Amino acid sequence: MNEITGKLLHQYGTLVLGFFAASFAAALSFGIVFRRLQKEGRLRYGQAPTIFFSSIELVTVLLFLISGVFFSAGSLLALVAILLLVRFHRLDYAAYFGTKRMSPWQIVAVGFWIALAADLPLRLVAGLGELVGQALGVPAPPQPAIELFLRTRSWPLLSLLLVFILVLAPVGEEVLFRGFLYVYLKNRLSRGAALVLTALLFALLHFHWPTFLPLFFFGLLLGVAYEFSGCLLLSVAIHCWFNSFTTGLLLLAKFG
Known part of the structure; x- marks a missing residue:
């Protein structure tokens, strides 16, 4: 630089x-x-x-990320998994992303x-x-x-x-x-x-x-x-x- x-x-x-x-x-x-x-x-x-993500959920997301080294969709799948987990934990996206604040x-x-x-x-x-x-x-x-x-x-x-x-x-x-x-x-x-x-x-x-x-x-x-x-x-x-x-x-x- x-x-x-x-x-x-x-x-x-x-x-x-x-x-x-x-x-x-x-x-x-x-x-x-x-x-x-x-x-x-x-x-x-x-x-x-506060969302109580479990260790199993953490490992799942990390596995998707690691797979992204070999498959281009891995990182995208990890993000999709996170957003699905947010809803699984009964938090709406407005609260998660902060658009209500x-x-x-x-x-x-x-x-x-x-x-x-x-x-x-x-x-x-x-x-x-x-x-x-x-x-x-x-x-x-x-x-x-x-x-x-x-x-x-x-x-x-x-x-x-x-x-x-x-x-x-x-x-x-x-x-x-x-x-x-x-x-x-x-x-x-x-x-x-x-x-x-x-x-x-x-x-x-x-x-x-x-x-x-x-x-x-x-x-x-x-x-x-x-x-x-x-x-x-x-x-x-x-x-x-x-x-x-x-x-x-x-x-x-x-x-x-």
């Missing part, structure tokens, strides 16, 4: 710096508003629904605000991780998905990648990690331990050490947002917006 960042700063310096400035302003304003709402008692932690426009707007506020800090963490790796003589391998995105010249493939990055991956990962795995763990551990363990698995399963720390903190952010809001779709929206910011910068680097 260093080469990409250098190229972007060289060709679109004002635009990129303006985006980073907006992220800093969003982070500052979000911190002020968050603290004020907490003092007023309008924000309460522990709002995510936040309206669609609130989900989109607050998701954008939080994602923008998190963008610059997470990029700084990623940059710090790369510097530490360089100091230790550990090379930073490129991310396969980013390499494929930057190198492809096929518009159909590029369109599929955009749909996957901006929609399918955020929805699938949030249902799996926050809406299922985190919910399973917090019924057996403390919320804090479940939050940390879910974020660790979220970062590890991306298989890219330079982005491990920012992905870990991003996973923590998504879990905390879920517990404060009780709205899984808010986590999805944050994830979608964050991916869209990164994708926008990659598109500038690709076609600039």
